[in-house]
Amino acid sequence: MKPTPPSRTFDLADVRARLDGLRGQQYWQSLDEIAETPEFKEMLHREFPNGASEWDDGVSRRSFLKMAAASLALAGLTACTKQPVQHILPYVKEPEELVLGEPQLFATAMCRGGYATGVLAKSREGHPIKVDGNPEHPASLGGSSVWMQASILDLYDPDRAKTLLRDGEISTWADFASDFNRILREHEANQGAGLHFLTETIISPTLAAQLDAILKKFPQAKLHSFDSISRDHVREGARLAFGQFVETQHRFEKTSVILSLDSDFLYTHPLALRYAREFANARRVSSGKGEMNRLYVAESTPTITGTMADHRLALGSAEVEMLSRSLAQRFGLGTMDGTSTKSESWLNALARDLEKNRGKSIVIAGEWQPPIVHALCHWLNDKLGNVGNTVFYTEPVELRPTNQLASLRELVSDMQADAVKTLLILGGNPVYAAPADFDFATVLPKVKQSIYLGTELDETAALCAWHVPQAHYLESWGDAKSFDGTISFQQPLIEPLYGGKTPPEILDLIFPQQPVRDDYEIVRSYWETQKRWPDFEKGWRRSVHDGLIADSALAEKKMELKSDAIGEALRSHQVSVTGIEVTFRPDPSIWDGRFANNGWLQECAKPVSKLTWDNAVIISPALAQQQNLAAGDIVELELNGRKVRGPIWLQPGQAEKTVTLHLGYGRERAGRVGRGVGFNANQLRTSDALWSASDLKISKLGEKHPLVATQTHHNLQSPERQIYREGTLNDFKANPQFVKQSIESPKNAETLYDTNEYRYDGYKWAMSIDLNTCLGCNACLLACNAENNIPVVGKDQVARGREMYWIRIDTYYKGSLDNPEFSHMPVPCMHCEHAPCELVCPVEATMHDHEGLNLQVYNRCVGTRFCSNNCPYKVRRFNFLWYADYKTPSFKPMYNPDVTVRWRGVMEKCTYCIQRISRARITAEKENRRISEHEIQTACQQACPTNAIVFGDLNTPNSTVAKLKTHPLDYSMLGELNTRPRTTYLAKLRNPNPEIQSEAKG
Amino acid sequence: MDTIQGSEPRMPDPSKPYPVTVLGYPAEMIGPKETYARVSDQIAGIPLKHPHPKFWLTCFAIAGSLFLMFCVAVGYLLFKGVGIWGINIPIAWGFAITNFVWWIGIGHAGTFISAILLLLHQKWRTTINRLTEAMTLFAVMCAGMFPLLHLGRPWVFFWLLPYPDTMKLWPQFRSPLVWDVFAVSTYFLVSLMFWYLGVMPDLATVRDKAKTKWKKIIYGISCMGWRGSARHWQHHQSAYLLLGGLATPLVLSVHSVVSFDFAVAQLPGWHSTIFPPYFVAGAIYSGFAMVLNLLIPIRRLYRLQNLITTRTLNNMACVTLVTGWMVIYGYIMEAFMAWYSNDPFEKHMMWDRAFGSYGWVFWGLMLLNCVIPQLLWSRRIRTHDLALFFVALSVNVGMWVERFVIVVQSLHHDFVPSSWKMYYPTKWDVITLLGSIGMFLMLLLLFIRYVPMISITESRELIALRREGQL
């Protein structure tokens, strides 16, 4: 059954020809498939089930977690539910705030790329089991990102750094403290010359204060900060426009037109969760005559934001700059020679649209765009009167803002000059993440006294004299600012599993006092000195309880725009791109590599490509045709002398001449999950081209690498296949019922059965999913994962089509090959009232309850899998092998005790989080009342940043879900099969600019 | 080869090695020189004297080793789980169910020959029904294992049976899988009883012919002291006829029920009303093919041409051809309904079946199942052992492929394109299939070795009829 090597790669001209033949509403799918050539089947082999097409069963190769089990039998983690020492209490008398079996919620904060997001962490019997957004926190509003949801797995990761190491030998905190003191005493002599600190973006007031103190004590000491996904260009852009660092904040709910210049403000931006919520609110169509905002996106590779666009241009990074220049020109700034002609008319329409919506628009640029583009955004927003309405400026959020690249360069040159005696690295893994030309790995060993505080035994740890395990944020006390400036507090839910330390604890050693203070005392005492609250104790407790200091967000700030400086900058250098452009982006799942050892993130399909367990050389179909490349071909990329090898992935919507590489993969020293997965794009990334570069050379090596995607067909085949329904805002205004015009489900009366036999007159659970506001960000998927103890199965099993996620996000493409429209569709169990799965189960392992839930009884299931065959939605998941990890000790406290961990040979699927329903029911029954509207949130609903998922009781009059079911856009997927799903969808609406639309037609 | 020459008179037409009717069809149903004593000696002689031990042992060794492979595969399966097979979501059924349907189908020929042809007074069945019934039993044994093995948790298979469960739970009688359990077990038991009733008097013959004490005792016990008294025969005959009558609707029902496993589901390519008749026809089609594949070598080896005459083979070939056309009609109707219903999912399924990723399998199926069997229109093929053997072989393979296409191809492209996947069998899938064939052959060889493989009694009846000039 091995696929024979392809006779020829498919012909994209052929593909194009066929595509032209397709009608407008038609969706198409992964490229070769439409070509319908035999080579397409080859590609199916190559692209998708590759591993599976091999002769052997793969059991042997499967599941690092199994290996984990074996190797971890020794790692006795009996201490993994230790309580924080501050308030440990015997269970002889149950502490009143803790009832066994009842979850406790604690507000704390998670930081990514520096900025904090407030979270609520759920603890059961003293161990954290789930993390969700803190609704009161401005940076979360209750929504979650994949990283928040997955962070719980990081806490229990069996591969975390467990011991303090000195030159690789196990050591103790006391030894470290004394050695560190020795080092410091040396430095006291020379005022700290040669004493260097390397931190990530600093947003912790406590840490900042400590650093200030250190500089006072050691005037010669140097601070450097570096974040591999740095916002330097944003900083420099602001400096260019205003002569100083300022932070730009946006208000999306007020906007009617948004132009994103390569900005992924819905997903990667530090305030993405909030922006997503605001964006969605401005897009949701409530009544028949609703209004929506309109989103224009110009970007090099499809991102979450790009897929939400009403008009999207696939432009290379440099072309985006050209675009912004010529847009500015249209508003009278600078002169543009050689305008990007291909998007001329698009640009005119856009300009008119922006003009029309003065004060109600936003122009936003991505972190990866050069400073000039950011400056232009400032200028345009100013010109369009957005400043003060939709855009405003604040003091920089980060403390001691600096050009991080410059500061890292300074450090490196010092190290080369042997000027660095002592280097204290607080997280960040620079050896892996620093630009290739800095060659951090070779200069770091020149530093004799290097200390590294890191969560895992990574590349940097290996090269440092001291490695101190860093505490997970759920183990630490701390404070941090979120992007809007709100000060957030971290409090531990659990004593550090492996005695990890926090940055403040290390820095605190510099001021020797007896006894050594822990992070709690450090943070607390810092805030005591701040005199922020009249009654400190009260204020402190309140803030820690809330997880934030109420309205501590930064105040709006009037800024003076330096137009002439911008104009000058425009003239001074011209943008140019030659040959093939390469762009570097953080990976949508594992970010810059810090999540590389997180199985959930590795396995969750990337938002658009649906790839798992790999990064790839993402190229456009056109380029593939030109270079005669097919998915899975391993190529060698060369960028001025530096080389890296990776597999090709064809991504519709990718800018034609731009190759995109995702960072974070190819880790050489990570845990057993992340090690050696994918290739390390940092090897091409140099300080002069952090985000994009020209003249990339691609050479085919003739080898193959199996890339595994969870979805290979992005095409709905035929217009009759009305699975994903959509229209434009104008269609909707013209005829609110237009969705219903297409096939509808049979009416309930149309049946031979006695309609009164099952009447759900108690509760009647149902779900409504709004396709219009779904971003496809995977937050729901990972939330479900954490809530329901869903196992990770590994690349090989995914390749065989055995991924276990209960809710999946289907992404469909529509329209042109080079720049399709994207549609995301979350698919959980539909909980059909006429469930086809139940009818065919021979043992009643799946059946209906009186509230309309389609139940799966694990201990009755014998595993015939007939239910899955008969499920039209294919939402059922089967434990083909032992997927659940029963053995790894550190995972045991992670599992949600309310949910069964499934064993081999049983079927499983979405349960509408029945455990949450039961919990609410019990409470309600104790109080002898009905469950009220917002008492139950399914995990996916709770995580959704845009509230696209709504769950509730249809029998509760005017409950949100009940209302949504009567919405004109409501339709049930495959309703024509008379399955009567309880999960229904609100059709997608797009809001295209009539001018551009007509032109596209013409 | 004096047996043939001796039993069959010289031809006026030397091109035909067998006596022919005026129309040129094979005439003989049983050799002219046969007497009661001769058939008794010839047939009972095989279990008693065990001719050609070398050949038998070689075959047994091969079949046995295949069977051992099967045991290994099953052991590994129970140890690891069904994940060792190529199945996935959406293709949750693969080889296991394909094999199940295939084996059940093969089983059908036996009952068809012994029951339906009995009621239709087809005398030519008498010399082959014993063997085919045995084949049925063994095929159903093989079939029966697969639904159990393919379970995620095989050790709790008994939850599919109605029994007083501590949780007071019952099987879900609306599920076709439960119907299967009853249909298959009923089918097995009825076939077993039918077969035993038939074999009992012959065991008595072997007992009376046995020379050694032990053989006498063993065969004596196994025939329960049969004396062939008028009263015995009276009850025996009426029961035999009734079982025949009961088995007839059973044959038709069993594969209909198996087809419900698919027809009751709403999957495009499964959800179709033509399935029951189409499955039954297919079952008899493959069953007859398998019977031919077994009879032809056996009859050669044990020199049974005088009993299993060319006429028998010719008739079997005709039935094969007819059922083959029923199956072809089924194919045509499937395609027609897909087009006529104008259902997008059905249409796509049909398109994908022919031109999709598994298209080559489908066209292979067409060749094996529809094209090659047309050779049977020629009388020369029908009466030529080797040719007939290979045509039958192609039908057997073809019918397996047909089930594969129905199970796998329909599943791999269903309603929601996002979940479309491919299925690739693993080595364990293949070993299990081959192993089950090994088990089947092993049981069959044991049967040939120890039990009279042709009904002596009914052969005697033929002779009696011939003496009365009724043949």
Added chain:
Amino acid sequence: MTREKTSVTALPEPEIEYEEPALFGLMAEFEEHEQLLAAARRAYAEGYRRMDAYSPFPIDGLAEALGHENSPIPLFTLAGGIVGGLGTYFMEWLAMAKLYPINVGGRPLNSWPNFIPVTFELTILIASISAFLGVFLLNRLPEPHHPVFNVPEFERASNDRFFLCIQADDPKFELSQTRKFLESLAAAKVVEVEQ
């Protein structure tokens, strides 16, 4: 204690009586089944009732000729079928609709169309089993030994010979008479069957 001497006296030999083994009946051997059939008719006409015929294959009308009443097996089967059919449906209804009613895919608790297949199968099964067991019951099988096996020629009853046996306990049985009668039936041979 002291041991007493006891005189041993030999026991008298028991007297064994040798008597003629009881006669089970007379058995006539024929070469063709027509002869057997004719013989049976004649014997019945003669007034013999307690007799049985043995043949290597079933012979139409033989049982009638011997005056055996019709086989009740069809009745057994019918009864079995009815019990099986009704019983099964009842079981399904009880299980699905009464004992443990569960909402399965919104289908009616008593979804009779879905209950038919199993009902049908079990009807056949129980009917067949009753027919099958009927044979053994009515033929009193298994019966490893029977007087007729004492006749060495009887071996051929399962091969190529046909036998008619008139039992000694027939009221009309009289050894010499009956033997004469049987010999008059073109029997190849007439032998006595010992009990």
